[in-house]
Amino acid sequence: MSESIRMTDERVSADKKRVINNDRVVDVNQLVPIKYKWAWHYYLDGCANHWMPTEVSMQRDIEQWKDPKGFSPEERHVIKRNFGFFSTAETLVGNNIVLAIYKCVDNPECRQYLLRQAFEEAIHVHAFQYIIESLSMDDGELFNMYREVKAIYNKDEFSMKLTDDILNPNFELVSVQGQQKFIDNLIGYYGVTEGIFFYSGFVILLSFGRQNRLPGACEQIQYILRDESIHMNFGLEMINTIIDENPELWTPRFQESIVSKIRAAVELECIYANDCLPTGILGLNQHLLREYIQYIADRRLERLRLRKIYGSENPFPWMSEIIDLKKEKNFFETRVTEYQTGGALEW
Ligand SMILES: [Fe+2]
Ligand SMILES: [Fe+2]
Numbered sequence: 001m002s003e004s005i006r007m008t009d010e011r012v013s014a015d016k017k018r019v020i021n022n023d024r025v026v027d028v029n030q031l032v033p034i035k036y037k038w039a040w041h042y043y044l045d046g047c048a049n050h051w052m053p054t055e056v057s058m059q060r061d062i063e064q065w066k067d068p069k070g071f072s073p074e075e076r077h078v079i080k081r082n083f084g085f086f087s088t089a090e091t092l093v094g095n096n097i098v099l100a101i102y103k104c105v106d107n108p109e110c111r112q113y114l115l116r117q118a119f120e121e122a123i124h125v126h127a128f129q130y131i132i133e134s135l136s137m138d139d140g141e142l143f144n145m146y147r148e149v150k151a152i153y154n155k156d157e158f159s160m161k162l163t164d165d166i167l168n169p170n171f172e173l174v175s176v177q178g179q180q181k182f183i184d185n186l187i188g189y190y191g192v193t194e195g196i197f198f199y200s201g202f203v204i205l206l207s208f209g210r211q212n213r214l215p216g217a218c219e220q221i222q223y224i225l226r227d228e229s230i231h232m233n234f235g236l237e238m239i240n241t242i243i244d245e246n247p248e249l250w251t252p253r254f255q256e257s258i259v260s261k262i263r264a265a266v267e268l269e270c271i272y273a274n275d276c277l278p279t280g281i282l283g284l285n286q287h288l289l290r291e292y293i294q295y296i297a298d299r300r301l302e303r304l305r306l307r308k309i310y311g312s313e314n315p316f317p318w319m320s321e322i323i324d325l326k327k328e329k330n331f332f333e334t335r336v337t338e339y340q341t342g343g344a345l346e347w
Pocket of ligand 2: 093121194227228231
């Protein structure tokens with residue numbers, strides 16, 4: 001969506017920058033002067049939280065998973081379902097950034113964050129590949145779940161359709177309709193895929209971690225959850241900024257369509273949670289998961305400056321504590337030491 005460079009003595013001023021459609025106003029290749037400081041800070045936060053899956057030991061997980069008495073059949077079912085879901089879902093998010101969002105968002109500071117986020121999605125894909133391989137799970141079974149398990153297919157189909165809409169050769173970002181389609185994509189990914197569809201999985205898997213089960217996998221899930229909360233905050237802030245810059249998009253009718261999509265997404269996530277938890281385990285059940293999904297959907301609506309629709313309480317306050325974990329966890333202290341003694345700083 002940008003034209004090639006031309007010679008000019010007209011310099012970029014920050015106040016002329018916009019999140020989308022800069023090609024009509026400013027050079028899209030100049031990070032500085034920075035207008036959207038929040039985007040730059042999210043980029044710095046993402047870098048400060050850098051981690052790699054292979055730095056986390058899977059030894060105890062392997063011992064526990066091999067032990068025939070380590071997990072009940074219901075527990076094995078729910079663990080495999082969630083690793084299966086995440087193993088492809090992270091790829092869909094990465095694809096959407098690179099193929100759809102990046103071509104529409106042509107502001108350089110937002111793009112700087114998008115490049116960071118795209119790499120983090122690659123790390124998340126790597127994490128699930130590493131977990132599945134470490135535990136010698138049937139990778140064919142897990143990586144194909146999004147085509148073979150209806151509850152997973154439903155969610156991924158919801159997301160992938162949003163990417164297809166932007167890849168459609170008739171898509172344009174000039175008309176109000178085209179821009180609304182793009183907002184649909186952003187809300188669908190940042191608000192729903194990363195903001196709702198990941199959360200039953202996070203609650204269920206981290207419930208094992210709270211009992212010291214699958215500690216290596218759960219440590220990685222914690223880092224993913226922390227990354228995802230930054231992705232979502234960046235995305236929702238970017239959406240609100242686009243709407244502020246293009247207020248004609250935010251019609252009452254469009255707002256209603258967003259609310260009904262969030263409602264539909266909550267139902268898909270509840271179907272998924274029910275499929276994962278046909279019976280209650282670990283103090284979790286279908287009812288509590290529904291409460292939680294509704295609670296987080298309300299939070300996403302509020303961030304989009306829409307009225308909440310459920311009014312549910314948070315049945316898992318411990319999740320908020322995990323999300324708030326700052327990087328000063330032991331893991332990062334260890335890692336800094338390792339880097340200093342591991343030769344990485346030798347020039
Ligand atoms: Fe991710
Ligand atoms: Fe993400």
